[in-house]
Amino acid sequence: MSIASNLEALRLETEAKGVQLVAVSKTKSNSEIMEAYEAGQRIFGENHVQELIEKAELLPKDIQWHMIGHLQTNKVKYIAPFISLIASIDSLKLLKEVNKHAIKANRNIDCLLQIYIADEDTKFGLDHAELIELLRDEEFLELKNIRICGLMGIASNTDNEKVIKAEFYELKMLFDGVKASFYRKDDYFNILSMGMSSDYKLAIEEGSTMVRIGSTIFGKRVIKHYKNND
Numbered sequence: 001m002s003i004a005s006n007l008e009a010l011r012l013e014t015e016a017k018g019v020q021l022v023a024v025s026k027t028k029s030n031s032e033i034m035e036a037y038e039a040g041q042r043i044f045g046e047n048h049v050q051e052l053i054e055k056a057e058l059l060p061k062d063i064q065w066h067m068i069g070h071l072q073t074n075k076v077k078y079i080a081p082f083i084s085l086i087a088s089i090d091s092l093k094l095l096k097e098v099n100k101h102a103i104k105a106n107r108n109i110d111c112l113l114q115i116y117i118a119d120e121d122t123k124f125g126l127d128h129a130e131l132i133e134l135l136r137d138e139e140f141l142e143l144k145n146i147r148i149c150g151l152m153g154i155a156s157n158t159d160n161e162k163v164i165k166a167e168f169y170e171l172k173m174l175f176d177g178v179k180a181s182f183y184r185k186d187d188y189f190n191i192l193s194m195g196m197s198s199d200y201k202l203a204i205e206e207g208s209t210m211v212r213i214g215s216t217i218f219g220k221r222v223i224k225h226y227k228n229n230d
């Protein structure tokens with residue numbers, strides 16, 4: 001299967017349901033990304049700042065780059081001028097830094113709050129209490145150059161569909177609750193980012209509006225460490 005045909009098949013599954021498809025291109029070369037681009041894909045997700053900025057510099061300017069990996073505050077400045085969405089906000093401190101550099105870049109930056117839903121210690125994200133605390137924080141309410149567009153979550157890495165379904169269900173309930181309590185009148189709060197190659201079908205069933213898919217499009221990631229060989 002080619003990248004183009006993989007994408008086409010995924011589009012059939014997502015577009016009809018109004019689900020946005022983020023092509024996760026981490027570790028993939030610029031020529032592989034261009035194959036997806038030429039097949040019409042414009043939204044790409046990366047999880048390392050260095051890799052992201054190197055790719056963004058060389059690849060077409062109409063690509064919308066999403067930062068989907070853990071973001072350190074000291075790296076925000078490198079992506080603030082151009083990033084289309086930061087999907088992995090997990091603290092007020094990080095959000096304040098994003099706001100600061102958004103002001104410097106004279107723009108607004110769209111963000112998702114990452115919620116911890118997996119039954120694992122290794123995943124980043126806010127728990128429910130931290131989420132509510134953040135949304136009520138006076139410092140948060142003063143941040144004018146960021147826009148919270150929704151929530152993001154990563155389910156447990158397990159074959160147990162029941163567990164994954166329950167985690168997605170929980171995130172959807174949380175999304176609906178936050179929407180009703182904090183963003184009822186704000187149309188921009190409409191992204192529920194959940195689902196990757198192994199679980200995107202379940203995620204869509206449970207109400208995902210944005211799936212982040214890498215290996216189903218580009219094939220397995222064999223290279224662990226990024227090196228751009230183009």
Ligand SMILES: *Cc1c(COP(=O)(O)O)cnc(C)c1O
Pocket residue numbers: 024026047068069154195196197198212213214215216
């Ligand atoms: C790598 C990654 C994905 C995509 O993973 P696949 O299993 O290759 O689809 C999605 N979300 C995040 C946060 C990732 O780091």
